[in-house]
Amino acid sequence: MLFPPATDSKIAHLDQFWRDYRSGLPQPQVIRTASTPLGQTDVDVVICGGTLGLLVGTALQQRGWATLIVERGTLQGREQEWNISRAELDNLLELELLPAEALAEAIVTEYNPGRVGFHGGGEYWVKDVLNLGVSPRILLDHLKGKFLHLGGQVRENSPFTGAIVHPDGVAVTAGLTYRGRLLLDCMGYFSPISRQTRYQLYGHDRPDGICLVVGGCATGIKPCSWGDLIYTFTAIENHYQYFWEAFPALDGRTTYLFTYGDLHPDRGGIQELWAAYCRLLPQYQDTDPAEIKFHRVLGGFFPAYRTNPLLPAWDRILSLGDSGGYQSPLSFSGFGAMVRHLPRLVQALTEALEGNYLARADLCYVQPYQPNIAVTWLFQRVMRVEMGREVAPHSVNRILDLVFREMSQLPPAVMRTFLQDVVQFPALTQTMVRMLLADPLLIAQVVAQVGMGTVLDWFKHYLGLGLYEIWQNFPPGQDFRARRQWEGWSFGAGRDRVAGVY
Numbered sequence: 269m270l271f272p273p274a275t276d277s278k279i280a281h282l283d284q285f286w287r288d289y290r291s292g293l294p295q296p297q298v299i300r301t302a303s304t305p306l307g308q309t310d311v312d313v314v315i316c317g318g319t320l321g322l323l324v325g326t327a328l329q330q331r332g333w334a335t336l337i338v339e340r341g342t343l344q345g346r347e348q349e350w351n352i353s354r355a356e357l358d359n360l361l362e363l364e365l366l367p368a369e370a371l372a373e374a375i376v377t378e379y380n381p382g383r384v385g386f387h388g389g390g391e392y393w394v395k396d397v398l399n400l401g402v403s404p405r406i407l408l409d410h411l412k413g414k415f416l417h418l419g420g421q422v423r424e425n426s427p428f429t430g431a432i433v434h435p436d437g438v439a440v441t442a443g444l445t446y447r448g449r450l451l452l453d454c455m456g457y458f459s460p461i462s463r464q465t466r467y468q469l470y471g472h473d474r475p476d477g478i479c480l481v482v483g484g485c486a487t488g489i490k491p492c493s494w495g496d497l498i499y500t501f502t503a504i505e506n507h508y509q510y511f512w513e514a515f516p517a518l519d520g521r522t523t524y525l526f527t528y529g530d531l532h533p534d535r536g537g538i539q540e541l542w543a544a545y546c547r548l549l550p551q552y553q554d555t556d557p558a559e560i561k562f563h564r565v566l567g568g569f570f571p572a573y574r575t576n577p578l579l580p581a582w583d584r585i586l587s588l589g590d591s592g593g594y595q596s597p598l599s600f601s602g603f604g605a606m607v608r609h610l611p612r613l614v615q616a617l618t619e620a621l622e623g624n625y626l627a628r629a630d631l632c633y634v635q636p637y638q639p640n641i642a643v644t645w646l647f648q649r650v651m652r653v654e655m656g657r658e659v660a661p662h663s664v665n666r667i668l669d670l671v672f673r674e675m676s677q678l679p680p681a682v683m684r685t686f687l688q689d690v691v692q693f694p695a696l697t698q699t700m701v702r703m704l705l706a707d708p709l710l711i712a713q714v715v716a717q718v719g720m721g722t723v724l725d726w727f728k729h730y731l732g733l734g735l736y737e738i739w740q741n742f743p744p745g746q747d748f749r750a751r752r753q754w755e756g757w758s759f760g761a762g763r764d765r766v767a768g769v770y
């Protein structure tokens with residue numbers, strides 16, 4: 269296999285970051301409060317972080333809110349593609365963030381069908397699910413042009429270093445100091461604001477789970493028009509079950525190896541995962557290793573919290589995108605989650621700015637509890653292997669095959685929505701009942717594996733999902749909080765856009 273220059277040092281660097289993170293990063297102190305008024309503001313909204321922040325920023329600027337984006341680097345998308353389904357992308361068109369031609373240009377790949385399969389079990393095929401590859405570079409390029417054209421301001425190479433919350437505004441320092449009415453934190457998983465928020469609310473920022481991922485885009489892999497959404501072909505190794513993802517990319521084929529774990533000090537890190545990826549990739553793609561030539565390699569890890577989405581800790585500050593934590597703890601598809609939530613977020617933020625509903629108590633309604641995300645935690649627990657616990661080598665494969673086998677017996681929408689991170693009460697209930705009837709012994713083993721406490725906690729969120737399913741049928745209320753509450757029920761019940769297929 270041939271790799272781009274500096275691959276080893278890139279992997280080593282990522283691995284070092286993973287090890288530092290596991291040992292605990294220093295507690296950030298970037299937000300302070302002041303009781304004196306700020307006085308005049310420069311803009312309505314200051315957005316820190318310009319990847320998904322640019323989507324929100326463009327929509328707000330379009331609605332007339334003077335918006336400034338401060339970005340640590342250059343405001344541009346990366347080369348790696350985001351997979352998403354077409355129904356979700358329609359949100360961008362309906363919000364008129366970009367014309368259909370620009371969106372079409374950003375969709376650089378399209379494949380069908382997608383496969384789901386687990387070693388020793390069946391293969392399950394779906395069409396039109398997460399089958400579009402969006403180029404972040406092209407998408408953000410279009411949005412940046414539109415944002416600037418609308419009068420939005422961008423400060424690049426301007427890392428955020430701190431903010432002071434005043435009763436009437438927030439002063440944000442990123443090189444210079446900018447005064448706004450609202451600060452949106454879009455600085456990703458390791459945002460100092462969201463980390464400080466977690467310390468403030470929970471006393472620490474240790475995640476409850478981690479997903480590690482490595483992969484890359486290469487030519488020389490056998491050409492293939494379909495993709496893998498999630499696939500396994502090995503047993504548990506080194507307390508990890510390896511999951512694979514593969515799809516055609518603009519310049520070759522992208523493959524990822526991902527796995528779930530925690531911060532246990534004895535767990536293998538990015539280096540070990542990369543070694544497993546290089547060892548197993550030729551077998552996975554049935555290709556001679558000498559033929560595989562990488563154009564780029566990727567790696568990283570996603571922290572996940574049971575308490576997500578992240579509530580605000582101060583007036584006038586809200587975390588969105590990966591830092592806000594409303595993406596699934598299974599797929600970590602933050603772009604998809606943002607696109608699905610964008611219409612509700614833009615409406616909520618517009619009303620908040622119009623009515624001055626910028627106190628912490630109001631902003632909590634913009635970031636409501638989501639039982640549809642909370643219930644997926646059980647799946648993450650089932651897909652990871654605890655350190656020191658002996659489990660059957662194929663236990664994860666067996667349970668996942670049971671899940672998908674039973675889902676495949678239900679209407680196609682059940683599996684389609686689940687794969688797009690949308691969990692709904694009727695679909696989940698039907699799947700669970702079928703699993704229980706089909707293999708009660710395996711379910712009992714899973715309960716023993718994850719522990720009764722985890723199952724009872726899950727049941728609480730499952731009941732929440734059921735209640736939200738009922739409540740979202742009521743008409744939305746009239747005031748700011750009542751409308752946000754209703755949106756919370758609707759999204760929390762998994763009734764967001766992609767669910768239209770149901």
Ligand SMILES: Cc1cc2nc3c(=O)[nH]c(=O)nc-3n(C[C@H](O)[C@H](O)[C@H](O)COP(=O)(O)OP(=O)(O)OC[C@H]3O[C@@H](n4cnc5c(N)ncnc54)[C@H](O)[C@@H]3O)c2cc1C
Pocket residue numbers: 316317318319320321338339340341348349350351352426427428429454455456457459481566567568588589590591600601602603604605
């Ligand atoms: C390998 C891989 C594959 C993925 N595939 C998909 C997919 O197929 N579909 C999907 O939906 N999602 C996918 N994702 C997830 C997706 O990339 C993220 O959800 C998305 O990038 C989150 O955007 P964000 O803006 O919230 O955070 P980030 O992407 O982390 O961006 C944060 C931004 O904030 C800036 N920033 C950070 N610190 C500061 C600071 N101090 N001051 C100013 N700016 C700062 C950064 O420079 C960056 O621009 C994938 C992720 C990875 C790693």
